[in-house]
Amino acid sequence: MIASDPGRIDAPFGRTGEPMNDDTVTQFGRSLRGTLIDRKHPGYEEARKLYNAMIDKRPLMIARCADAADVMSAVNFGREQKLPIAIRGGGHSGPGFGSVDDGLVIDLSTMKGVRVDPATSTVRAGPGCTSGDVDHATHAFGLAVPFGIVSTTGIAGLTLGGGSGHLTRKYGLTIDNLIEADVVLADGRFVTASKTQNADLFWALRGGGGNFGVVTSFLFQAHPANIIFGGPVFWEAKDALAVMRAYRDYLPAAPEDLGAFVGLKSVPSTDPFPREYWGKRACAIISCYNGTEEDGRKAMAPLLDNLPPPIFNWMGMMPFPALQALFDPLLPKGLQWYWKGDFVKSLPDEAIATHIAQAAEAPSELSLMHLYPIDGAVRRVGKDETAWNARDATWSMVIAAIDPDPGKAADLTKWAKNYWASIHPHNGEGGYVNFMMDDEGEARVRASYGANYERLSQVKRTYDPSNVFRVNQNIKPAGSTVEGRTAA
Ligand SMILES: Cc1cc2nc3c(=O)[nH]c(=O)nc-3n(C[C@H](O)[C@H](O)[C@H](O)COP(=O)(O)OP(=O)(O)OC[C@H]3O[C@@H](n4cnc5c(N)ncnc54)[C@H](O)[C@@H]3O)c2cc1C
Secondary structure: EEEEOHOOOOOOOOOOOOEEHHHHHHHHHHHHHEEEEEEEOOOHEEEEEEEEEEOOOOOEEEOOOOOOHHHHHHHHHHHHHHOOOOEEEOOOOOOOOOOOOOOOOEOOOOOOEEEEOOOOOOOEOOOOOOOOHHHHHHHHEEEEEOOOOOOOHHHOHHHHHHHOOOOOOHHHHHHHEEEEEEEEOOOOOOOEEOOOOHHHHHHOOOOOOOOEEEEEEEEOOOEEEEEEEEEEEEEEEEHHHHHHHHHHHHHHOOOOOOEEEEEEEEOOOOOOOOOOHHHEEEEEEEEEEEEHHHHHHHHHHHHOOOOOOOEEEOEEEEEEEHHHOHHHOOOOEEEEEEEEEEEEEEOOHHHHHHHHHOOOOOOOOOHHHHHHHHHHHHHHOOOOOOOOOOOOOOOEEEEEEEEOOHHHHHHHHHHHHHHHHHHHHHOOOOOOHHHHOOOHHHHHHHHHHHHHHHHHHOOOOOHOOOOOOOOOOOOOOOOOOOOOOOOO
Protein backbone atom coordinates (compact mmCIF):
# COMPACT_ATOMS: atom_id res chain seq x y z
CA MET A 1 0.00 0.00 0.00
CA ILE A 2 1.43 3.37 -0.98
CA ALA A 3 0.59 6.22 1.36
CA SER A 4 1.72 9.10 -0.79
CA ASP A 5 3.33 9.41 -4.17
CA PRO A 6 6.52 7.48 -3.62
CA GLY A 7 8.15 9.20 -6.57
CA ARG A 8 8.15 12.44 -4.60
CA ILE A 9 10.59 11.54 -1.86
CA ASP A 10 13.18 14.25 -1.11
CA ALA A 11 16.29 12.21 -1.52
CA PRO A 12 15.54 9.36 -3.90
CA PHE A 13 19.02 7.92 -3.77
CA GLY A 14 20.26 4.61 -2.50
CA ARG A 15 23.70 4.48 -0.91
CA THR A 16 25.09 3.45 -4.30
CA GLY A 17 24.65 7.09 -5.32
CA GLU A 18 22.36 5.99 -8.14
CA PRO A 19 18.97 7.72 -8.23
CA MET A 20 16.37 5.33 -6.93
CA ASN A 21 14.03 4.46 -9.73
CA ASP A 22 10.46 5.69 -9.09
CA ASP A 23 9.11 2.39 -10.34
CA THR A 24 11.25 0.50 -7.85
CA VAL A 25 9.83 2.51 -4.97
CA THR A 26 6.30 2.24 -6.37
CA GLN A 27 6.67 -1.50 -6.69
CA PHE A 28 8.00 -1.71 -3.16
CA GLY A 29 5.06 0.30 -1.85
CA ARG A 30 2.61 -1.89 -3.76
CA SER A 31 4.22 -5.04 -2.42
CA LEU A 32 3.24 -4.06 1.12
CA ARG A 33 -0.02 -4.88 2.88
CA GLY A 34 1.07 -2.24 5.41
CA THR A 35 1.96 1.40 4.66
CA LEU A 36 5.01 3.05 3.12
CA ILE A 37 5.44 6.48 4.70
CA ASP A 38 7.79 8.78 2.82
CA ARG A 39 8.91 12.31 3.66
CA LYS A 40 5.91 13.88 1.90
CA HIS A 41 3.36 11.78 3.71
CA PRO A 42 1.20 13.80 6.14
CA GLY A 43 1.96 11.24 8.83
CA TYR A 44 5.74 11.36 8.33
CA GLU A 45 6.57 13.73 11.21
CA GLU A 46 4.54 11.67 13.68
CA ALA A 47 5.78 8.37 12.30
CA ARG A 48 9.46 9.28 12.63
CA LYS A 49 9.17 10.32 16.30
CA LEU A 50 10.95 8.12 18.82
CA TYR A 51 10.30 7.60 22.51
CA ASN A 52 13.55 9.43 23.36
CA ALA A 53 13.06 12.97 22.06
CA MET A 54 16.81 13.63 22.41
CA ILE A 55 17.16 11.64 19.17
CA ASP A 56 15.94 13.32 15.99
CA LYS A 57 16.40 11.25 12.83
CA ARG A 58 14.96 11.73 9.33
CA PRO A 59 14.64 8.40 7.57
CA LEU A 60 14.04 8.31 3.83
CA MET A 61 11.00 6.13 4.35
CA ILE A 62 9.22 4.10 6.98
CA ALA A 63 7.76 0.75 5.95
CA ARG A 64 5.03 0.08 8.49
CA CYS A 65 4.78 -3.65 8.01
CA ALA A 66 1.61 -5.67 8.42
CA ASP A 67 3.11 -9.15 8.35
CA ALA A 68 6.21 -11.27 7.71
CA ALA A 69 5.69 -10.95 3.94
CA ASP A 70 5.98 -7.15 4.26
CA VAL A 71 9.13 -7.56 6.33
CA MET A 72 10.68 -9.82 3.65
CA SER A 73 9.87 -7.20 0.99
CA ALA A 74 11.31 -4.43 3.13
CA VAL A 75 14.56 -6.27 3.93
CA ASN A 76 15.03 -7.13 0.24
CA PHE A 77 14.29 -3.57 -0.86
CA GLY A 78 16.58 -1.97 1.74
CA ARG A 79 19.43 -4.37 0.99
CA GLU A 80 19.13 -4.07 -2.80
CA GLN A 81 19.01 -0.27 -2.60
CA LYS A 82 21.93 -0.30 -0.13
CA LEU A 83 19.95 1.77 2.35
CA PRO A 84 20.84 1.74 6.03
CA ILE A 85 18.08 -0.26 7.73
CA ALA A 86 16.66 0.36 11.21
CA ILE A 87 14.28 -2.07 12.91
CA ARG A 88 11.60 -0.64 15.17
CA GLY A 89 9.45 -2.55 17.66
CA GLY A 90 8.25 -0.42 20.57
CA GLY A 91 10.58 2.46 19.70
CA HIS A 92 12.03 2.68 23.24
CA SER A 93 15.71 2.32 22.36
CA GLY A 94 17.74 4.94 24.27
CA PRO A 95 19.99 5.78 21.32
CA GLY A 96 17.06 5.64 18.89
CA PHE A 97 18.14 2.50 17.05
CA GLY A 98 14.54 2.27 15.86
CA SER A 99 15.31 4.88 13.21
CA VAL A 100 18.09 5.95 10.88
CA ASP A 101 18.91 9.11 8.91
CA ASP A 102 18.39 8.79 5.15
CA GLY A 103 17.55 5.12 5.40
CA LEU A 104 14.69 2.66 5.68
CA VAL A 105 12.83 2.03 8.94
CA ILE A 106 11.21 -1.38 9.17
CA ASP A 107 8.44 -0.43 11.57
CA LEU A 108 6.77 -3.41 13.24
CA SER A 109 4.69 -1.40 15.69
CA THR A 110 1.34 -2.51 14.28
CA MET A 111 2.21 -6.24 14.33
CA LYS A 112 0.59 -6.74 17.71
CA GLY A 113 -1.16 -10.10 17.71
CA VAL A 114 -1.03 -12.10 20.96
CA ARG A 115 -2.24 -15.66 21.42
CA VAL A 116 -2.11 -17.35 24.81
CA ASP A 117 -2.23 -21.13 25.01
CA PRO A 118 -3.39 -21.88 28.56
CA ALA A 119 -2.79 -25.61 28.10
CA THR A 120 0.97 -25.09 27.76
CA SER A 121 1.20 -21.66 29.43
CA THR A 122 2.83 -20.31 26.30
CA VAL A 123 2.28 -17.02 24.48
CA ARG A 124 2.87 -16.13 20.86
CA ALA A 125 3.34 -12.40 20.42
CA GLY A 126 3.95 -10.06 17.50
CA PRO A 127 7.05 -7.83 17.42
CA GLY A 128 4.98 -4.64 17.75
CA CYS A 129 3.66 -5.61 21.17
CA THR A 130 4.54 -3.63 24.24
CA SER A 131 4.92 -5.58 27.46
CA GLY A 132 1.54 -4.08 28.46
CA ASP A 133 -0.07 -5.67 25.40
CA VAL A 134 1.22 -9.11 26.37
CA ASP A 135 0.50 -8.63 30.10
CA HIS A 136 -3.09 -7.73 29.22
CA ALA A 137 -3.57 -10.94 27.25
CA THR A 138 -1.82 -13.27 29.70
CA HIS A 139 -3.42 -11.78 32.81
CA ALA A 140 -6.80 -13.16 31.76
CA PHE A 141 -5.24 -16.61 32.29
CA GLY A 142 -3.37 -15.72 35.50
CA LEU A 143 -0.08 -15.84 33.62
CA ALA A 144 2.81 -13.48 32.84
CA VAL A 145 6.09 -13.45 30.94
CA PRO A 146 9.03 -11.77 32.73
CA PHE A 147 9.41 -8.47 30.84
CA GLY A 148 10.63 -5.06 32.10
CA ILE A 149 9.18 -2.66 34.63
CA VAL A 150 7.50 -0.13 32.29
CA SER A 151 4.54 -1.43 30.32
CA THR A 152 5.02 0.82 27.26
CA THR A 153 8.39 -0.75 26.41
CA GLY A 154 8.46 -2.90 23.27
CA ILE A 155 8.92 -6.62 23.86
CA ALA A 156 11.07 -7.02 20.73
CA GLY A 157 14.05 -4.82 21.57
CA LEU A 158 13.76 -5.74 25.25
CA THR A 159 13.76 -9.48 24.61
CA LEU A 160 16.58 -9.46 22.08
CA GLY A 161 18.78 -7.48 24.50
CA GLY A 162 18.02 -9.84 27.43
CA GLY A 163 15.12 -8.40 29.43
CA SER A 164 14.99 -8.08 33.20
CA GLY A 165 12.06 -7.15 35.42
CA HIS A 166 9.99 -7.94 38.50
CA LEU A 167 9.71 -11.70 37.83
CA THR A 168 13.32 -12.24 36.83
CA ARG A 169 14.65 -13.63 40.12
CA LYS A 170 12.14 -16.47 40.01
CA TYR A 171 11.69 -17.06 36.28
CA GLY A 172 14.82 -15.67 34.66
CA LEU A 173 15.45 -13.07 32.00
CA THR A 174 12.97 -12.64 29.16
CA ILE A 175 15.33 -14.58 26.88
CA ASP A 176 15.32 -17.49 29.33
CA ASN A 177 11.62 -17.77 28.53
CA LEU A 178 11.92 -17.47 24.77
CA ILE A 179 11.02 -20.78 23.13
CA GLU A 180 11.05 -19.84 19.47
CA ALA A 181 11.35 -16.86 17.13
CA ASP A 182 10.45 -16.38 13.46
CA VAL A 183 13.15 -14.35 11.74
CA VAL A 184 13.58 -12.64 8.37
CA LEU A 185 17.28 -12.81 7.59
CA ALA A 186 19.44 -10.26 5.78
CA ASP A 187 19.03 -12.14 2.48
CA GLY A 188 15.24 -12.01 2.84
CA ARG A 189 14.82 -15.66 3.82
CA PHE A 190 12.33 -16.56 6.54
CA VAL A 191 13.49 -19.04 9.19
CA THR A 192 12.40 -20.22 12.60
CA ALA A 193 14.95 -20.32 15.40
CA SER A 194 14.63 -22.54 18.46
CA LYS A 195 16.72 -25.06 20.39
CA THR A 196 16.12 -27.54 17.56
CA GLN A 197 15.98 -25.29 14.47
CA ASN A 198 18.84 -22.94 13.56
CA ALA A 199 20.12 -23.38 17.10
CA ASP A 200 23.11 -21.09 16.55
CA LEU A 201 20.79 -18.26 15.52
CA PHE A 202 18.53 -18.96 18.49
CA TRP A 203 21.56 -18.79 20.80
CA ALA A 204 22.61 -15.41 19.32
CA LEU A 205 19.11 -13.89 19.40
CA ARG A 206 19.00 -14.40 23.15
CA GLY A 207 20.96 -11.26 24.06
CA GLY A 208 22.58 -10.34 20.74
CA GLY A 209 20.01 -7.63 19.94
CA GLY A 210 18.82 -6.81 16.44
CA ASN A 211 22.05 -7.97 14.79
CA PHE A 212 20.85 -11.18 13.17
CA GLY A 213 17.55 -10.51 11.45
CA VAL A 214 14.07 -9.12 11.92
CA VAL A 215 11.99 -11.14 14.37
CA THR A 216 8.41 -11.34 13.16
CA SER A 217 6.99 -13.52 15.95
CA PHE A 218 8.04 -14.59 19.45
CA LEU A 219 6.94 -17.67 21.39
CA PHE A 220 7.38 -17.36 25.17
CA GLN A 221 6.92 -19.53 28.22
CA ALA A 222 4.61 -17.78 30.69
CA HIS A 223 4.27 -18.41 34.44
CA PRO A 224 1.62 -18.02 37.12
CA ALA A 225 1.42 -14.36 38.22
CA ASN A 226 -1.93 -12.87 38.95
CA ILE A 227 -2.71 -10.65 41.92
CA ILE A 228 0.65 -9.79 43.46
CA PHE A 229 1.78 -7.96 46.61
CA GLY A 230 3.87 -5.07 45.40
CA GLY A 231 4.52 -1.37 44.99
CA PRO A 232 6.96 1.37 45.94
CA VAL A 233 8.44 2.29 49.32
CA PHE A 234 10.22 5.68 49.46
CA TRP A 235 12.61 7.02 52.11
CA GLU A 236 14.16 10.46 52.53
CA ALA A 237 17.57 10.91 50.94
CA LYS A 238 19.20 11.05 54.39
CA ASP A 239 18.26 7.37 54.86
CA ALA A 240 19.70 6.24 51.52
CA LEU A 241 22.86 4.73 53.02
CA ALA A 242 20.89 2.58 55.45
CA VAL A 243 18.37 1.54 52.78
CA MET A 244 20.97 0.62 50.16
CA ARG A 245 23.05 -1.35 52.70
CA ALA A 246 20.01 -3.25 53.93
CA TYR A 247 18.92 -3.99 50.36
CA ARG A 248 22.42 -5.16 49.39
CA ASP A 249 22.70 -7.43 52.41
CA TYR A 250 19.22 -8.91 52.25
CA LEU A 251 18.09 -9.29 48.69
CA PRO A 252 20.48 -11.93 47.28
CA ALA A 253 19.24 -14.40 49.92
CA ALA A 254 15.59 -13.33 49.88
CA PRO A 255 12.90 -15.71 48.55
CA GLU A 256 12.90 -15.68 44.75
CA ASP A 257 9.21 -14.86 44.62
CA LEU A 258 10.33 -11.41 45.77
CA GLY A 259 11.57 -9.19 42.97
CA ALA A 260 12.85 -5.85 44.29
CA PHE A 261 15.04 -3.14 42.86
CA VAL A 262 16.57 -0.17 44.65
CA GLY A 263 16.70 3.33 43.20
CA LEU A 264 17.97 6.82 43.90
CA LYS A 265 15.39 9.22 42.49
CA SER A 266 13.06 12.08 43.49
CA VAL A 267 9.55 12.07 44.85
CA PRO A 268 7.43 13.00 41.80
CA SER A 269 5.80 16.45 42.04
CA THR A 270 2.34 15.15 41.38
CA ASP A 271 -0.59 13.59 43.18
CA PRO A 272 -0.88 11.23 44.97
CA PHE A 273 2.68 11.76 46.29
CA PRO A 274 2.87 13.73 49.57
CA ARG A 275 3.17 17.41 48.70
CA GLU A 276 5.79 18.27 51.28
CA TYR A 277 8.20 15.87 49.55
CA TRP A 278 7.50 16.86 45.94
CA GLY A 279 10.76 17.09 43.99
CA LYS A 280 12.93 16.06 46.96
CA ARG A 281 15.65 13.47 46.39
CA ALA A 282 14.81 10.06 47.85
CA CYS A 283 15.77 6.42 47.97
CA ALA A 284 13.19 3.85 46.88
CA ILE A 285 12.68 0.10 46.80
CA ILE A 286 10.09 -1.08 44.30
CA SER A 287 9.01 -4.65 44.95
CA CYS A 288 6.81 -7.38 43.61
CA TYR A 289 6.04 -10.43 45.71
CA ASN A 290 4.38 -13.03 43.51
CA GLY A 291 2.16 -14.59 46.18
CA THR A 292 -0.13 -13.76 49.07
CA GLU A 293 -0.05 -10.58 51.14
CA GLU A 294 0.87 -12.56 54.24
CA ASP A 295 3.87 -14.19 52.58
CA GLY A 296 4.81 -10.92 50.90
CA ARG A 297 4.89 -9.05 54.18
CA LYS A 298 7.03 -11.84 55.67
CA ALA A 299 9.43 -11.62 52.72
CA MET A 300 9.76 -7.83 53.09
CA ALA A 301 10.00 -7.81 56.91
CA PRO A 302 13.76 -8.47 57.23
CA LEU A 303 14.32 -5.51 54.91
CA LEU A 304 11.79 -3.05 56.31
CA ASP A 305 11.89 -3.87 60.00
CA ASN A 306 15.40 -2.57 60.56
CA LEU A 307 15.07 0.61 58.52
CA PRO A 308 13.88 4.10 59.49
CA PRO A 309 10.21 4.79 58.78
CA PRO A 310 9.67 5.53 55.09
CA ILE A 311 7.99 8.61 53.63
CA PHE A 312 5.39 6.18 52.35
CA ASN A 313 4.94 2.46 51.86
CA TRP A 314 2.43 1.79 49.11
CA MET A 315 2.85 -1.94 48.86
CA GLY A 316 -0.45 -3.71 48.48
CA MET A 317 -2.31 -6.38 46.57
CA MET A 318 -2.79 -5.47 42.91
CA PRO A 319 -3.09 -7.14 39.51
CA PHE A 320 0.37 -7.80 38.05
CA PRO A 321 -0.33 -5.57 34.97
CA ALA A 322 -1.17 -2.68 37.33
CA LEU A 323 2.28 -2.89 38.92
CA GLN A 324 3.84 -3.09 35.47
CA ALA A 325 2.07 0.12 34.44
CA LEU A 326 2.71 2.04 37.68
CA PHE A 327 5.44 4.29 36.22
CA ASP A 328 3.90 4.77 32.77
CA PRO A 329 2.25 8.16 33.50
CA LEU A 330 5.56 9.59 34.75
CA LEU A 331 7.43 8.52 31.62
CA PRO A 332 5.41 9.49 28.53
CA LYS A 333 6.90 9.43 25.03
CA GLY A 334 8.80 12.60 24.13
CA LEU A 335 11.11 13.18 27.11
CA GLN A 336 14.86 13.71 26.80
CA TRP A 337 16.84 10.62 27.90
CA TYR A 338 20.52 9.85 28.25
CA TRP A 339 21.47 6.38 29.50
CA LYS A 340 24.52 4.65 30.99
CA GLY A 341 24.67 1.10 32.36
CA ASP A 342 27.03 -1.35 34.04
CA PHE A 343 26.91 -4.85 35.45
CA VAL A 344 27.65 -4.81 39.17
CA LYS A 345 29.16 -7.71 41.09
CA SER A 346 29.28 -6.23 44.60
CA LEU A 347 28.22 -3.03 46.27
CA PRO A 348 30.77 -1.99 48.91
CA ASP A 349 30.00 0.94 51.21
CA GLU A 350 32.34 3.18 49.20
CA ALA A 351 30.31 2.49 46.06
CA ILE A 352 27.08 3.28 47.89
CA ALA A 353 28.62 6.57 49.09
CA THR A 354 29.57 7.44 45.50
CA HIS A 355 26.05 6.63 44.29
CA ILE A 356 24.50 8.86 46.92
CA ALA A 357 26.87 11.76 46.22
CA GLN A 358 26.36 11.56 42.45
CA ALA A 359 22.59 11.10 42.62
CA ALA A 360 22.37 14.23 44.80
CA GLU A 361 23.69 16.22 41.81
CA ALA A 362 20.90 15.05 39.48
CA PRO A 363 19.98 17.81 37.03
CA SER A 364 16.25 17.02 37.02
CA GLU A 365 13.49 15.49 39.09
CA LEU A 366 13.04 12.47 36.80
CA SER A 367 16.73 11.52 36.66
CA LEU A 368 17.43 8.27 38.45
CA MET A 369 19.73 5.37 39.18
CA HIS A 370 18.32 1.85 39.52
CA LEU A 371 19.96 -1.46 40.48
CA TYR A 372 18.05 -4.48 39.17
CA PRO A 373 18.81 -7.89 40.69
CA ILE A 374 20.66 -10.46 38.57
CA ASP A 375 20.49 -13.64 40.62
CA GLY A 376 18.16 -16.58 41.27
CA ALA A 377 16.96 -18.14 38.01
CA VAL A 378 19.32 -15.98 35.92
CA ARG A 379 22.28 -17.76 37.54
CA ARG A 380 20.86 -21.18 36.78
CA VAL A 381 21.52 -20.69 33.08
CA GLY A 382 25.13 -21.15 32.00
CA LYS A 383 27.15 -18.15 30.80
CA ASP A 384 27.55 -19.74 27.37
CA GLU A 385 24.01 -21.11 27.02
CA THR A 386 22.74 -17.82 25.58
CA ALA A 387 24.54 -14.81 24.13
CA TRP A 388 23.75 -12.86 27.34
CA ASN A 389 26.89 -13.38 29.33
CA ALA A 390 26.60 -11.53 32.66
CA ARG A 391 25.05 -14.44 34.57
CA ASP A 392 27.42 -13.94 37.49
CA ALA A 393 26.62 -10.26 38.01
CA THR A 394 24.58 -9.40 41.07
CA TRP A 395 22.89 -6.29 39.70
CA SER A 396 22.37 -4.49 36.43
CA MET A 397 22.78 -0.76 37.00
CA VAL A 398 21.16 1.97 34.98
CA ILE A 399 21.76 5.69 35.26
CA ALA A 400 19.03 7.50 33.33
CA ALA A 401 19.08 11.27 32.99
CA ILE A 402 15.55 12.37 32.04
CA ASP A 403 13.71 15.65 31.58
CA PRO A 404 11.00 17.10 29.32
CA ASP A 405 13.08 20.20 28.42
CA PRO A 406 15.25 19.83 25.28
CA GLY A 407 17.29 22.76 26.60
CA LYS A 408 18.56 20.50 29.35
CA ALA A 409 20.00 17.83 27.02
CA ALA A 410 23.62 18.84 27.62
CA ASP A 411 23.21 18.90 31.42
CA LEU A 412 21.53 15.50 31.41
CA THR A 413 24.30 13.98 29.32
CA LYS A 414 27.03 15.53 31.47
CA TRP A 415 25.52 14.32 34.72
CA ALA A 416 25.04 10.74 33.50
CA LYS A 417 28.57 10.57 32.12
CA ASN A 418 30.14 12.02 35.28
CA TYR A 419 28.08 9.75 37.53
CA TRP A 420 29.08 6.72 35.46
CA ALA A 421 32.77 7.70 35.38
CA SER A 422 32.90 7.91 39.18
CA ILE A 423 31.02 4.64 39.84
CA HIS A 424 32.40 2.51 36.99
CA PRO A 425 35.66 1.59 38.78
CA HIS A 426 33.50 -0.37 41.28
CA ASN A 427 31.68 -2.23 38.48
CA GLY A 428 32.31 -4.79 35.76
CA GLU A 429 33.68 -3.78 32.36
CA GLY A 430 30.47 -4.40 30.46
CA GLY A 431 26.87 -3.38 30.90
CA TYR A 432 23.40 -4.31 29.67
CA VAL A 433 23.37 -3.33 25.98
CA ASN A 434 19.81 -2.01 26.31
CA PHE A 435 21.02 0.56 28.86
CA MET A 436 23.57 2.20 26.57
CA MET A 437 23.57 5.03 24.06
CA ASP A 438 25.45 4.80 20.75
CA ASP A 439 28.66 6.39 22.02
CA GLU A 440 30.14 3.57 24.08
CA GLY A 441 32.52 2.20 21.44
CA GLU A 442 33.20 -1.33 20.26
CA ALA A 443 35.26 -2.31 23.31
CA ARG A 444 32.28 -1.80 25.60
CA VAL A 445 30.02 -3.88 23.39
CA ARG A 446 32.66 -6.63 23.38
CA ALA A 447 33.02 -6.38 27.17
CA SER A 448 29.26 -6.67 27.59
CA TYR A 449 29.27 -10.03 25.80
CA GLY A 450 32.57 -11.18 27.34
CA ALA A 451 33.69 -14.59 26.12
CA ASN A 452 30.53 -14.89 23.98
CA TYR A 453 31.52 -12.07 21.63
CA GLU A 454 33.64 -14.23 19.32
CA ARG A 455 30.85 -16.76 18.86
CA LEU A 456 28.34 -13.97 18.24
CA SER A 457 30.64 -12.61 15.61
CA GLN A 458 30.78 -16.06 13.92
CA VAL A 459 26.98 -16.33 13.95
CA LYS A 460 26.77 -12.81 12.53
CA ARG A 461 29.01 -13.91 9.67
CA THR A 462 26.72 -16.85 8.95
CA TYR A 463 23.46 -14.88 8.98
CA ASP A 464 24.41 -11.30 8.11
CA PRO A 465 27.89 -11.32 6.54
CA SER A 466 27.46 -7.84 5.01
CA ASN A 467 26.26 -6.27 8.26
CA VAL A 468 22.93 -5.24 6.75
CA PHE A 469 21.60 -4.94 10.32
CA ARG A 470 24.05 -2.50 11.84
CA VAL A 471 21.87 0.19 13.44
CA ASN A 472 22.28 -1.43 16.85
CA GLN A 473 24.97 -2.25 19.43
CA ASN A 474 26.82 -3.73 16.53
CA ILE A 475 28.48 -7.12 16.43
CA LYS A 476 30.83 -7.23 13.47
CA PRO A 477 30.79 -10.33 11.23
CA ALA A 478 33.88 -12.43 12.03
CA GLY A 479 36.83 -11.72 9.78
CA SER A 480 35.11 -8.88 7.99
CA THR A 481 36.08 -5.32 7.40
CA VAL A 482 32.53 -4.22 6.61
CA GLU A 483 31.26 -1.01 8.14
CA GLY A 484 30.31 -1.20 11.81
CA ARG A 485 27.56 0.86 13.37
CA THR A 486 26.26 3.46 10.99
CA ALA A 487 27.01 7.02 11.90
CA ALA A 488 23.29 7.72 11.68
C1 LIG B 1 11.03 3.66 30.06
C2 LIG B 1 11.92 2.47 29.78
C3 LIG B 1 11.95 1.44 30.70
C4 LIG B 1 12.76 0.32 30.45
N1 LIG B 1 12.77 -0.69 31.37
C5 LIG B 1 13.47 -1.82 31.09
C6 LIG B 1 13.40 -2.93 31.98
O1 LIG B 1 12.74 -2.90 33.02
N2 LIG B 1 14.09 -4.06 31.66
C7 LIG B 1 14.82 -4.14 30.51
O2 LIG B 1 15.41 -5.20 30.27
N3 LIG B 1 14.93 -3.09 29.67
C8 LIG B 1 14.26 -1.93 29.93
N4 LIG B 1 14.34 -0.87 29.08
C9 LIG B 1 15.27 -0.92 27.94
C10 LIG B 1 14.62 -1.60 26.77
O3 LIG B 1 14.84 -2.99 26.89
C11 LIG B 1 15.23 -1.11 25.45
O4 LIG B 1 15.01 0.28 25.31
C12 LIG B 1 14.66 -1.85 24.25
O5 LIG B 1 15.44 -1.55 23.11
C13 LIG B 1 13.23 -1.48 23.97
O6 LIG B 1 12.71 -2.26 22.93
P1 LIG B 1 11.75 -1.60 21.83
O7 LIG B 1 11.24 -2.68 20.95
O8 LIG B 1 10.75 -0.71 22.49
O9 LIG B 1 12.82 -0.68 21.10
P2 LIG B 1 13.03 -0.22 19.58
O10 LIG B 1 13.60 1.15 19.66
O11 LIG B 1 11.83 -0.42 18.77
O12 LIG B 1 14.12 -1.25 19.09
C14 LIG B 1 15.41 -1.18 19.61
C15 LIG B 1 16.31 -2.06 18.79
O13 LIG B 1 15.98 -3.42 19.05
C16 LIG B 1 16.12 -4.18 17.89
N5 LIG B 1 14.79 -4.68 17.48
C17 LIG B 1 13.58 -4.20 17.82
N6 LIG B 1 12.62 -4.98 17.30
C18 LIG B 1 13.24 -5.96 16.61
C19 LIG B 1 12.80 -7.09 15.87
N7 LIG B 1 11.52 -7.40 15.74
N8 LIG B 1 13.73 -7.88 15.27
C20 LIG B 1 15.05 -7.61 15.40
N9 LIG B 1 15.53 -6.56 16.10
C21 LIG B 1 14.63 -5.76 16.71
C22 LIG B 1 16.69 -3.29 16.84
O14 LIG B 1 18.08 -3.29 16.88
C23 LIG B 1 16.16 -1.94 17.29
O15 LIG B 1 16.82 -0.90 16.72
C24 LIG B 1 13.55 0.26 29.28
C25 LIG B 1 13.50 1.30 28.36
C26 LIG B 1 12.69 2.41 28.60
C27 LIG B 1 12.68 3.54 27.62
